[in-house]
Amino acid sequence: MKKNIIALSLVLLTFISCEQDISTSPLESEPTKAFVFITSYPSGAMIYKNGKYSGRRTPDTLKFVDFGEYSIKLKMENFRDTIFNLKVSEEKLDKIDINYTTNPLMLGQIFCVSNPSKAKIYLNDSLTNKISSDTLKGLLPGKYRIRFSYPEHRDGETSVIVRSNQVSRAAQTLQDTTLWVDYNDGNSEIKYDYINCIKIDKNNIKWLGTEGFGIIKYDEKEFLNYRPPTFPIPSGLVTAIDVDENNVKWIATYGGVARFDDVNWIAFRQWNSPLLNDYVNDIKCEKNTGNIWIATRSGVNKFDGFVGWTNYVYDSVNVTYPYGPINCVEIDEYNNKWFGSPYMGIYLLQDTTWTNMYYSPEYNFLSNSIVCSAIAPNGYIWLGHEKSYYSEEKTLPRGFSYYNGSNWVLYPNLLNYNILYDIYVDERGYKWVCTDNGLFRFKDANNIQVFNTSNSGIKSNNIQDVVRDKDGIVWIATAGGGLVKYKGDRGR
Numbered sequence: 001m002k003k004n005i006i007a008l009s010l011v012l013l014t015f016i017s018c019e020q021d022i023s024t025s026p027l028e029s030e031p032t033k034a035f036v037f038i039t040s041y042p043s044g045a046m047i048y049k050n051g052k053y054s055g056r057r058t059p060d061t062l063k064f065v066d067f068g069e070y071s072i073k074l075k076m077e078n079f080r081d082t083i084f085n086l087k088v089s090e091e092k093l094d095k096i097d098i099n100y101t102t103n104p105l106m107l108g109q110i111f112c113v114s115n116p117s118k119a120k121i122y123l124n125d126s127l128t129n130k131i132s133s134d135t136l137k138g139l140l141p142g143k144y145r146i147r148f149s150y151p152e153h154r155d156g157e158t159s160v161i162v163r164s165n166q167v168s169r170a171a172q173t174l175q176d177t178t179l180w181v182d183y184n185d186g187n188s189e190i191k192y193d194y195i196n197c198i199k200i201d202k203n204n205i206k207w208l209g210t211e212g213f214g215i216i217k218y219d220e221k222e223f224l225n226y227r228p229p230t231f232p233i234p235s236g237l238v239t240a241i242d243v244d245e246n247n248v249k250w251i252a253t254y255g256g257v258a259r260f261d262d263v264n265w266i267a268f269r270q271w272n273s274p275l276l277n278d279y280v281n282d283i284k285c286e287k288n289t290g291n292i293w294i295a296t297r298s299g300v301n302k303f304d305g306f307v308g309w310t311n312y313v314y315d316s317v318n319v320t321y322p323y324g325p326i327n328c329v330e331i332d333e334y335n336n337k338w339f340g341s342p343y344m345g346i347y348l349l350q351d352t353t354w355t356n357m358y359y360s361p362e363y364n365f366l367s368n369s370i371v372c373s374a375i376a377p378n379g380y381i382w383l384g385h386e387k388s389y390y391s392e393e394k395t396l397p398r399g400f401s402y403y404n405g406s407n408w409v410l411y412p413n414l415l416n417y418n419i420l421y422d423i424y425v426d427e428r429g430y431k432w433v434c435t436d437n438g439l440f441r442f443k444d445a446n447n448i449q450v451f452n453t454s455n456s457g458i459k460s461n462n463i464q465d466v467v468r469d470k471d472g473i474v475w476i477a478t479a480g481g482g483l484v485k486y487k488g489d490r491g492r
Contacts, residue, residue, distance in 0.1 A: 034064040034088045040074060040098040042140065045082070048073035058098070064088045074098060078141035080106055080164040100140065108162035110136045114148040115173045119156075122147035135167070146170040152178045154187070177487075180457020184482030189223040190216060195477035197465045199241040199249075206475060207249060208483060209238025215251060215260075218483070232265045233258050234278065244285040244305070250292055252280040257294060259305075274309040276301055282328045286335070293337060295326035300339055300347075312354075320354040322347045328373045330381060338381050340370030343388060359388070359396065364408045367396040372434075376425040380404055384420045384433070400433075415440045415448065426468045434463035439476060451486070458484050 038047055040058040047054045047062065050071050054062060058074065067088050074082040082098055100106040112121050114132040121130045124145050130136060132148060139162045147157040156172030183190050194211035201207060208216040214227035214236045228236055235255025242250050251258040256269035256278045270278050277296035284293045294301040299313035299322050314323035326347075328340040337349040345358030345368045359365040365385070372384040380402045387398050397412035400423070417435030424432040433440040438452030438461045452461050460481025468474050472490035477483060 032063045032065055033067060033091050034094070035092075036062045036064070036086065036088070036094045036096060038062060038072070038074075038096045038098070040076075040082075041100060042076075045074040045076040045079075045098070048075060072096075076141075078108075078161060078163045104138075105165045106141070107138050108141055108164055109167045110139060110144065110146060110160050110162060110170050111167055112136060112146060112148070112170045114150070114156065114171070116150055116153070119148040119150040119153075119174065122149065146172075148172050148174060150174050152176065154181065179486065179488040181485040181487070182457055182459050182482060183218075183223075183485070184459065188482075189225075190218075190482055191223070191225055192216070193460075193482040194479050195464060195483060196238055196479075197240050198467050198475055198477045198483070199243055200467055200469050200475070201243045201249065202247045204469060206483075207241050207243075208477065209241050209251065209253075210236065211479065212236045214238065215241075226260075232267050234267045234269055239280060240282045242283050242285045244290065244292070245287060250283050250285060252283040252294070254279050256280065257283065257292075257303075268303075274301070274311060276311055276313065281326060284329045284331050286331055288335075293329050293331065295329045295339060297325040299324075300326055300329070312349075320356070322354075327371055330373045330375050332375050332381060333379045338373060340373050340383060341368070342370065343368050346370055346373075346383060364401075364410065366399055366401055366410055366412055369398075371420055372422045374423045374425045374431075376402070377427050377429060382423055382425055382431065384423045386420060400431075411445060414442075414445060415450075421462075421464050422466070424466050424468075432466045432468075432474075434466055436462050439463045439466060453481075457486070 038058055038060065043058050045058045047056045047058060047060065049062060070086045070088065072084055072086050079100065112132050112134055117132050119132045121128045121132060123136060128136065141162050141164050144160050144162060145157060146160055147155055149155050153174040154177050156174045158170050158172055160168045160170045162168050184193050185191050192210050192213035195208050196211055197209040199207045206218040208218065210216060214225065214233050215238060217224040226233060233253065235253035237254040238251055239254065240252040244250065249260045251260065256267055256275060257280055259266040268275050277298035279297040280294055282295040286293060290305050292303040292305055294303065299311065302310040312321045314321045322339055322341065323344050325342055326339045327342055330338045339347040341347065345356060345365055348355045348357060357363045359368045367385045367388040369386040369388045370383050371386050374382045376382060382400060382402045384400055385398050388396060399414050400411040401408050415433060415435065417437040419436040421434040430441055430443050438450050439458065440448060440450050442448040451458055453459065458476065458478065458481060460478040462479035463476060464479055465477040466474060468489065474486040474489050475483065476486060
């Protein structure tokens with residue numbers, strides 16, 4: 001009896017299990033009675049059948065297992081929904097083709113307005129026949145780029161979403177570049193806004209030395225970046241650039257010196273050359289001889305450009321040589337070399353004779369702290385003085401001085417600034433002074449002009465360097481504001 005009960009239980013369990021398998025198995029699909037192939041232009045529309053998404057996008061085929069009338073909807077972003085009724089009455093393959101471009105209600109418009117008006121209008125980089133203010137019509141929904149172009153103004157570009165049967169708006173105020181043009185990482189390919197120095201080579205190409213991004217080359221068409229370690233520049237922090245008579249670029253960095261002939265790079269460091277110190281503050285190329293003069297934190301190097309090095313460092317034997325770090329170097333029309341020290345005044349090298357000029361009744365200096373220098377067209381050497389490191393000299397005024405061949409002429413407290421970065425004297429004799437309070441220009445003490453963020457196109461008051469090209473355009477290197485081009489000095 002017990003055995004029968006067990007057997008019956010097993011049969012019952014098996015039956016139940018089989019019944020569960022049958023009940024959960026999918027039903028055989030009904031045979032498809034009709035197919036409808038749906039296409040659209042543009043493609044990619046979501047296909048809905050009787051209000052439910054079919055999981056298909058155009059172009060694709062809908063299957064129907066029952067005859068009857070169906071509601072079909074095509075849905076696409078920014079487009080009006082397309083809804084139509086479809087009657088399926090016989091077994092066949094139908095095709096429905098929806099062309100959105102033929103329905104005016106599917107298209108949109110862009111109203112284009114600019115300041116100044118009458119700017120050329122570009123649609124996705126293609127020039128239209130419209131000028132602002134005007135409307136671009138008959139546009140398929142989607143995202144478009146609108147660019148405005150007007151003479152002596154920077155192009156303005158914006159993105160616009162177009163929707164069916166709607167008017168979108170593209171508006172731009174164009175930057176006036178009649179006098180000022182700024183280049184930064186937001187509006188150009190410059191990629192780095194902290195620029196320490198600028199030099200123009202014999203082909204009118206601008207070379208920018210940055211605070212940590214290496215070298216940037218600008219030919220007024222595009223920016224090209226030379227950044228370590230991709231390129232063998234000793235350091236990304238560039239302090240000075242000069243160009244020799246063969247158009248070779250010599251680059252001073254806080255990692256050594258680099259030579260670049262537009263094809264090949266050569267790096268000079270302490271470990272592979274007699275360079276006194278990898279921290280190089282300034283560099284100048286001597287005409288005719290090909291010598292390169294290098295101002296370092298440990299003294300002065302002369303390099304013939306090939307293999308010959310000479311070191312000038314103060315010691316018990318060479319007591320007339322420069323002592324300690326050198327901030328700047330200049331070479332005048334008589335081939336005299338001038339070296340500015342942060343606390344020992346200036347050193348002059350005439351042939352082989354060294355002379356140290358410093359604050360004293362004899363030399364009539366403002367202070368012994370020389371931070372920058374420049375050679376004027378008349379041959380005068382200009383120096384920028386900061387307050388001395390020595391406590392007894394901290395009360396001395398800062399400012400400028402120049403040497404006229406026999407005497408020093410002083411310009412104390414001439415300008416309003418806290419930090420002096422550099423001085424440049426153009427071919428007309430105008431002095432351009434780079435400070436933390438803007439760019440100053442003067443020819444004499446009675447006529448001083450200042451350019452800063454409040455009255456010019458300069459985007460930072462920290463002016464690091466300046467140079468004027470052969471066309472009279474002034475190029476300004478700033479810390480934080482990128483590169484600035486000033487065209488208002490042409491013809492003066």
